[in-house]
Amino acid sequence: MEPAAAVKAGNVKVTFLPKETSTRVPAGTTLFHAAAWTGQPIESTCGGRGTCGKCRVQVIEGSAPVGPADLQHLAQEDIACGWRLSCQLEVRDEMVVQVPRLLSTPKTAMFGVGRQVLLDPNVHKVHLHLAEPTLHDQRPDLLRLREALRQEGFAMRADLAVVRTLPKALRDAGFEVTAVLCGEDLVAVEPGDTTGACFGIAFDLGTTTIVGTLMDLNSGEARGVVSTLNAQAIHGGDVLSRISHTMGKKEGLHEMQHFAAFTINGLIERLTSESGVPPEQIYEITVAGNLTMMHLLLGIDPEPIAVTPFAPAVAHGMDLRARDIGITIHPEGRAFLFPAIGAYVGGDIVAGLLATALPRGNKLRLFVDVGTNGEIALGSEPRTLATAAPAGPAFEGAEISCGMRATTGAIEGVQITENTVVLQTIDDAPPAGLCGSGLIDAVAQLYRRGLMDATGRMRSAEELAGRIPGSLASRLVGVEGVRAFVLATEEETGGRRILFSQKDVRQLQFAKGSIASGIRILMKEMGVTPDDLQEVLLAGAFGSYIHPDAARMIGLVPAVPLSRIRAVGNAAGEGAKIALLSYREREAAEVMPSRVEYIELSGRADFNDIFMGVLGFPPLDSLP
Helix, strand or coil: CCCHHHCCCCEEEEEEECCCEEEEEECCCEHHHHHHHHCCCCCCCCCCCCCCCCCEEEEEECCCCCCHHHHHHCCHHHHHCCEEECCCCECCCCEEEECCCCCCCCCEEECCCCCEEECECCEEEEEEECCCCECCECCCHHHHHHHHHHHCCCCCECCHHHHCCHHHHHHHCCCEEEEEEECCEEEEEEECCCCCCCEEEEEEECCCEEEEEEEECCCCCEEEEEEEECHHHHHCCCHHHHHHHHHHCCCHHHHHHHHHHHHHHHHHHHHHHHHCCCHHHEEEEEEEECHHHHHHHHCCCCHHHHCCCCCCCCCCCEEEEHHHHCCCCCCCCEEEECCCCECCECHHHHHHHHHHCHHHCCCCEEEEECCCEEEEEEECCCCEEEEEEECCHHHHCCCCCCECCCCCCEEEEEEECCCCEEEEEHHHCCCCEECHHHHHHHHHHHHHCCCECCCCCECCCCCCCCCCCHHHHCCEEEECCEEEEEEECHHHHCCCCEEEEHHHHHHHHHHHHHHHHHHHHHHHHHCCCHHHCCEEEEEHHHHHHCCHHHHHHCCCCCCCCHHHEEEEECHHHHHHHHHHHEHHHHHHHHHHHHHEEECCCCCCCCHHHHHHHHCCCCCHHHCC
16 A cells, blocks of 8 residues: 555556556656656657657556547547557546557666666667659658658658758768658768667766766667766866856856866767777767756856755756767767756766666665765655765765775775784775775774774773784874774885774764765655665665675664665666666656655754764664
């Protein structure tokens, strides 16, 4: 049974037979899009635009007015029996519909979070043999092309830049061409049959790192993956620093937009060089990033995001020409930018939720992207909540005495045994500092071994005299009156000691306390306990390196059995690939903000009390 509070006002139940899959959608949603939300496959080549006539379903219960497209594509006897085009029929009341079995097995692709997705890209290449003009057939070139595409089930519109190419392109090719469509937009007319070469790139536009994946849109296979540091970082490592740069310098916004495009174009150059795929065969990109990164990429002033009431210029998904934002793919190629749920729950989180299908599943799951800004989502099909918790830079290694970014030599894992310390470093290099995952490990290990109490107070060697071996006691030191633990000695590093101090513990507690408070508030709003959570998903590059046991031990995530905690890696990048390869999934991303309730933590009367209550660590004997 769904709790009454879980159903938003105006949402209508739809059941798809024969699978008996049900969902609730806002009134006015088409049946085709409702089916896409549940993952129910319905035949279509036009992506639900009403031109191919293949997405027919039979309405068993519910109102089903007849539309012009139904009359065009369906026989009268079928209409009389309740058959309609699902992309044209809007859900207005409770409905039950029968979905016919697919006539052929659709192509699918599997993604890193265990999702199998129908291959249905926004880009279509259609091979055409056009009738050449004669004195008896003087149709204009554009009309000739449009009518041929309509017969194949595709609508088409063309801008002046493409129309200018038509006379020469058609005649040089003897009227045997391949039309390239991004949605309904004609982006190119190529000679002969080029349907075998169709590519796009999915980008995870991170504040620190940008990752690009070149995808074959025919097969769904990745042809190359590259990453690099975001060139904007020279003006600050976090979004607030970059917003400040745009505010403090006249040309600051232009510089930030340039650096974003410059970094993306550098990745495109590497991908095309390494794969042998020319930029002219890359017809579309998808970009997932937080709202500030999206504003900077678009060249839109991000200042309002940084000040109350945190109102951005734009938060919906955007579909535009890639060249309009300085991206060098096919000259008429398109770029899709993910929508945002809130000012600090951006397109990267929407992409992550798309990849994990959290708002569309039947299991209650918690999604946590740990970073400077901790983004959190909790829910399932009936109801999903999301929020953002400002954790600060500790998880990035900043403001930690020996902290550093996750690069060569960074301590990413810590284990304190009975009498020694075992460190795991990136690239197995000598220890150089402590990154975020190592920070969490260090606190968890100190707490587990009794070197720190549940309040986060580090104990002294004198206090533990006779209870721990000398090899550990010697690592408990005082530096300028502050207690610290020596993670690595001068001999082990070949230089300076790497210390973990009481101040570092407090920085970690404030960072984890913010995220833990956000989780508690969402659980409070949902009316659930840790026992109700069927899965906890740790997302992002950082989430992949956190040891679940350590995250649970310090109270970063709720106390659930370890088997329920799962790292899902770069979920934003996976979501960007899914949106590139499936237009139906992209539309699910587009409606995500209307399906997910955003909870603003600022100004909540209960936040401070909850925050103070989670600063400490849970009792070790309370963990399942």
